[in-house]
Amino acid sequence: MTVESVEPGPSEATALREPPVAGGGVPVLGHGWRLVRDPLAFMTRLRDHGDVVRLKLGPKTVYAVTTPALTGALALSPDYIIAGPLWESLEGLLGKEGVATANGPLHRRQRRTIQPAFRLDALPGYGPIMEEEVHALTERWISGQTIDCTAESYRVAVRVAARCLLRSRFMDERAERMCAALATVFRGMYQRMVVPLGPLYKLPLPANRAFNRALADLHLLVDEIVAERRASGQKPNDLLTTLLEAKDENGDPIGEQEIHDQVVAILTPGGETISSTIMSLLYMLAAHPEHGDKVHDEVEAVTGGRPVAFRDIHQLSHTNNVVVEAMRLRPAVWILTRRAVTDTELGGYRIPAGADIIYSPYAIQRDPQSYERHLEFDPDRWLPERSESIPKYAMRPFGVGNRKCPGDHFSMALLTLTTAILANRYRFERVAESDDAPRIGVTLHPNRLLLRPVTR
Ligand code: HEM
Structure with missing residues (x-):
């Protein structure tokens, strides 16, 4: 089954799991301090905690998606739109009627x-x-x-x-x-x-x-x-x-x-x-x-x-x-965001309406589960005979x-x-x-x- 054909998932809410909370949070600030201090290192380690994980940013819960297939499912699902505080602050600076922030x-x-x-x-x-x-x-x-x-x-x-x-x-x-x-x-x-x-x-x-x-x-x-x-x-x-x-x-x-x-x-x-x-x-x-x-x-x-x-x-x-x-x-x-417009699921995990979701192309594109010698600069990995083994959605910089x-x-x-x-x-x-x-x-x-x- 290709990611494009991923169905909205089990309809019975009971079948859905709650995503695990990522480790490393601290009282009050949650994971916010890690995201501020070293966001790239933080995002690249999240897959160790699960395919979808919950992050605590102060009182707020944000969902992070960590696998290539699920980033594809997220981006292709009609259950998510571009929205959230980051986008609202962008609109305030650049304008509200441009294509990058519009929906529907x-x-x-x-x-x-x-x-x-x-x-x-x-x-x-x-x-x-x-x-x-x-x-x-x-x-x-x-x-x-x-x-x-x-x-x-x-x-x-x-x-x-x-x-x-x-x-x-x-x-x-x-x-x-x-x-x-x-x-x-x-x-x-x-x-x-x-x-x-x-x-x-x-x-x-x-x-x-x-x-x-x-x-x-x-x-x-x-x-x-x-x-x-x-x-x-x-x-x-x-x-x-x-x-x-x-x-x-x-x-x-x-x-x-x-x-x-x-x-x-x-x-x-x-x-x-x-x-x-x-x-x-x-x-x-x-x-x-x-x-x-x-x-x-x-x-x-x-x-x-x-x-x-x-x-x-x-x-x-x-x-x-x-x-x-x-x-x-x-x-x-290096980071992309979406917001759920309805109660939905991702990879069998429950995502509530209104949830903010993030994922990092930087983390996905450096994942050792997708790339051999993942940190090595090796342009030849994109030769047709070698690139076949790279998972779908593991390289989508656009x-x-x-x-x-x-x-x-x-x-x-x-x-x-x-x-x-x-x-x-x-x-x-x-x-x-x-x-x-x-x-x-x-x-x-x-x-x-x-x-x-x-x-x-
Ligand atoms: C959207 C990356 C160059 C205009 C995006 C998105 C990514 C991206 C990842 C999708 C955001 C999302 O899924 O939320 C890049 C990279 C570029 C590049 C890596 C060059 C290395 C350009 C150029 C233009 C452009 C040259 C126009 C002159 C836009 C616009 C959107 C967009 C208007 C919003 C599209 C929409 O929301 O429908 N870009 N981009 N980008 N990009 Fe680019």
Whole structure:
């Protein structure tokens, strides 16, 4: 039986078990202190306690799912939606009418609207922008001089996403503002999501001021881009035109707020996840130079020495495996949440209506029950003959089901192209002051990665 065909489970409530409570909780705080102190280690050990376990976060009970099959069942079941305190705090910052936080018919309509911009046949249209931006990144670097990978990754991710999806005359000044705004917003957002102390963030402290300025600038930028497009009267074939022409379920144009929130809801996860993944890729290329060399050799064999182009991507299979393996060990999206809308079950365990459920792609993708030598960076594990033995849903960095990332193909194309162009031109040396440890935020990325690119 495949996970897609998992039935709602035994109808008699008595047949259902109560999930065990995970060990390691303390009075009053429960497991909260572990989740705050070292969430990655905590999440990766949860499977030892059961397939579904209960966590105590202060007075609240949260359910954690720990096996690949059950994360698939969770994501595919209609009994769960996107909701909960984390999402509510996100809505307060980014807007209430975007696709990432909507549910039900509104979510279905919004997905239908945006999907064409991300379809496989739309991707080659983005090729020239991706090529131009990634080659420009390598032009900026000087062999032997240290680069700040956070800033460089943000720059390329935000510029590509914004230029591809909003097509507008995306002036450099505006691109820089958007990079700066998104970087600051994302740094402050995680804190506001996990420690929702509203009044504290209103205090006139430098960090709060910087966050509020960046958030206001992000919203202003989106307004400027929308207004500029309307004033131009142009309708290029891009996501913004699609949004401006979208109709609601009554056939009426969608409102200004929804257009605005949709742009924010698509650009923010897009920019942040891609930049975090580029940072992790750079880290892996520096930590495993032999794979950088192998990417270089593959690229040379495919291009014969001409600049790498978008059309080469489908031939760069080792490069693609390097990307997948980096995403396995350092997934940008390290935690996902759902809320049960009805009394239901998961793996024979009772899940009450209103329960919040979490799972960690980071933990699932590092599970020794799914992966041989689970902590080893081994891109060849994705060769067809070897990857067959990896359990279903053990590697889903873009999620599963109706909330699956619409930007998955877009991202894989951009990340493969980026890895090919960077590793073809440079070897990456580690720098003593660099801090490669994973940093927990809305996404996961190296804390402060500094590298020295050296021309091959
Ligand atoms: C949703 C990961 C790139 C836009 C998601 C989800 C994951 C994810 C795991 C599902 C969340 C859930 O199940 O609750 C990633 C990763 C990326 C990436 C790892 C790159 C490495 C992008 C890009 C865009 C994008 C480039 C757009 C420009 C979105 C949106 C959603 C989403 C709008 C919400 C979809 C919905 O709720 O229906 N992403 N993403 N992502 N992603 Fe991505």
